[in-house]
Amino acid sequence: MRFDPDNKETAPVLQLDQVVRTFGALRAVDGVSLQVAAGSITGLIGPNGAGKTTLFNTIAGSARPDAGEIRLRGERIDGLRADQVFHRGLGRTFQIPRPLATLTVTENMLLAPTGQSGEKFWNSWLARGRLRAQDAAHLAKARELLDFVGLSALAEQKAGVLSGGQQKLLELARILMVDPALILLDEPAAGVNPVLLESLVARIQDLHRRGVTFLLIEHNMDMVMQLCNPVVVMAQGRVVMQGTPQEVRADARVIDAYLGDAP
Known part of the structure; x- marks a missing residue:
């Protein structure tokens, strides 16, 4: 689906079409296509090595795709530098925060x-x-x-x-200074104590109610099921399936690739 500026409610904020990122013979991202709808909190899950962080790096401009197209609000951003992508309205946090200490x-x-x-x-x-x-x-x-x-x-x-959790809150606040069209959250729950995690989740939910769009990587399944709809599942560099949290939990492909025997 192409971005239609006259139909912002249905047009995706982010659209990936057959994106590939390789490291030698390894196809870390192997033909990924997905869309992030405006105002959604889209979750991206999968086992370690599934290609999630590489996909984030490719979207954000830290790495260049070997093939495929990436569009932000209908404009191609694949091949742009990270600072150029940022200036076009894409903010990104990191699993390990990077404030200027x-x-x-x-x-x-x-x-x-x-x-x-x-x-x-x-x-x-x-x-x-x-x-x-x-x-x-x-x-x-x-x-x-x-x-x-x-x-x-x-x-x-x-x-x-600041503690690790406080640094993640600072990263989120710093991104909001530029009113981004989309925020990529890379494992926001990692290393955060329960009290600060509750605060972080509440802030994300509040921003969501205000219309902010998120795409997040997370291993904390409780957080994913609480926050995200839809959920995209990756394994071995590919999208395995996409659906509601309930559909993802029940899908046999997801259980095989990621959830194991979890209920």
């Missing part, structure tokens, strides 16, 4: 917005008023988002002192 939480937030006037040195002399207004707006937005994810009390702390 020596900067404060707020400073990390303020690095996110693109197209800042201060990036052009002559604006420091020619457009000081505009710079001050833009800086004030970015700071206000950063404070609002830090409050949203529950990190306001740590705003002036160095990001390096």
